[in-house]
Amino acid sequence: MAVTDQELVEHIVRGDPEAARLLVERWSGPLYNFAYRMTGSAEDARDLVQDSLLKALRHLGDYDPRWALSTWLYRIARNTHIDRRRRLRPATELDEERFAGDEAGEAGGPSGFTSPLRAALEREESELIQKALARLRDNYREIIVLYHFEALSYREIADLLDIPLGTVMNRLFRARNMLREALAELEYTP
Amino acid sequence: MTHPSDDDLQRAADGLVLPAGVAAHVESCPECRGTRDAHVRLSRALSAMPRMEAPPDLADAVLAAWAGEREAAVGVPAGRPAARALGAPRPLPSHDPESLRPARLLGWIVGIDVAVAALVAAAVLFAPDAVGSWTVAAVSAVLAVPALVGAGLTVVSAIGAWALVAAAAVVLVSSIGLRVTLAPVSSTP
Ligand SMILES: [Zn+2]
Numbered sequence: 001m002a003v004t005d006q007e008l009v010e011h012i013v014r015g016d017p018e019a020a021r022l023l024v025e026r027w028s029g030p031l032y033n034f035a036y037r038m039t040g041s042a043e044d045a046r047d048l049v050q051d052s053l054l055k056a057l058r059h060l061g062d063y064d065p066r067w068a069l070s071t072w073l074y075r076i077a078r079n080t081h082i083d084r085r086r087r088l089r090p091a092t093e094l095d096e097e098r099f100a101g102d103e104a105g106e107a108g109g110p111s112g113f114t115s116p117l118r119a120a121l122e123r124e125e126s127e128l129i130q131k132a133l134a135r136l137r138d139n140y141r142e143i144i145v146l147y148h149f150e151a152l153s154y155r156e157i158a159d160l161l162d163i164p165l166g167t168v169m170n171r172l173f174r175a176r177n178m179l180r181e182a183l184a185e186l187e188y189t190p
Numbered sequence: 191m192t193h194p195s196d197d198d199l200q201r202a203a204d205g206l207v208l209p210a211g212v213a214a215h216v217e218s219c220p221e222c223r224g225t226r227d228a229h230v231r232l233s234r235a236l237s238a239m240p241r242m243e244a245p246p247d248l249a250d251a252v253l254a255a256w257a258g259e260r261e262a263a264v265g266v267p268a269g270r271p272a273a274r275a276l277g278a279p280r281p282l283p284s285h286d287p288e289s290l291r292p293a294r295l296l297g298w299i300v301g302i303d304v305a306v307a308a309l310v311a312a313a314v315l316f317a318p319d320a321v322g323s324w325t326v327a328a329v330s331a332v333l334a335v336p337a338l339v340g341a342g343l344t345v346v347s348a349i350g351a352w353a354l355v356a357a358a359a360v361v362l363v364s365s366i367g368l369r370v371t372l373a374p375v376s377s378t379p
Pocket of ligand 1: 220
């Protein structure tokens with residue numbers, strides 16, 4: 001049976017570097033996907049994940065095991081993203097141009113048995129969605145990313161963002177309608 | 191029946207169970223069904239987004255950076271326990287733990303002053319005739335000087351603390367001298 005996150009945390013706090021490696025390897029993927037969808041840039045996503053995981057390792061003693069480790073890690077990544085964004089720059093149209101470039105080059109690609117045409121269509125669709133996402137404010141974008149891309153439940157998102165369950169649903173529903181409008185502006189209807 | 195809210199239709203699209211009456215309306219109303227299905231299509235499109243793979247060297251970069259921090263933390267002289275550096279339980283105050291602790295220093299100041307005061311009080315008690323009010327005033331002034339100087343310096347640095355200790359020691363010695371000088375005088379009827 002795989003080692004639980006909680007067991008890994010205990011081992012790391014006791015000074016086991018191998019546990020730290022397992023934890024980082026386990027969570028760098030999900031956090032990177034989250035970070036990429038939030039920033040729209042491979043470079044920013046990398047920096048964001050690196051900062052977030054380092055913060056997590058430094059403050060592992062503060063982790064409260066009543067919550068899932070994933071909730072805690074996403075929260076760190078989310079707060080780090082907000083801090084960096086405040087420090088660096090506001091969202092610009094430049095970001096949108098970068099989305100297309102990054103994704104064309106780096107998307108994992110659909111599975112093998114889809115036709116090249118279908119693959120191209122799917123890639124185009126995901127690029128449009130990423131563009132539309134970039135037009136949303138951070139708090140709307142993050143809730144879509146957490147629910148649809150990271151597959152967190154309403155409850156987990158409520159814990160992560162420290163907001164009531166009803167607020168999660170209201171915000172998610174509004175965010176989806178905004179995304180739909182942004183997609184319509186890009187002349188795309190799913 | 192009026193159409194249910196868009197929130198309800200989104201709940202339905204997310205797979206939540208609606209009240210029976212609302213669910214029945216959605217199934218029988220082409221408009222509501224259309225809206226719900228549009229929400230479902232958007233959700234599916236979002237779920238179909240490719241997952242972005244973390245760069246292969248990302249985990250190594252994080253672990254190397256962390257190992258560097260740990261080494262720097264463990265490398266601090268005084269040999270702090272490694273567990274603290276590894277676990278990093280909570281941010282430590284910015285000052286070095288080996289440096290001056292104001293509360294402890296204050297304890298020393300108060301202690302020394304109390305001891306000196308007790309000695310002088312004893313001298314006054316045993317030689318009430320000889321020790322006139324001028325002597326008490328002089329002793330008080332002598333006592334006040336190191337206390338004030340010490341308190342001021344304490345704020346600045348640990349050097350102040352040592353100066354204070356030295357000053358207090360001088361006062362202690364001189365007050366003992368005073369007591370010895372006064373004693374024979376007081377015993378004279
Ligand atoms: Zn209806």
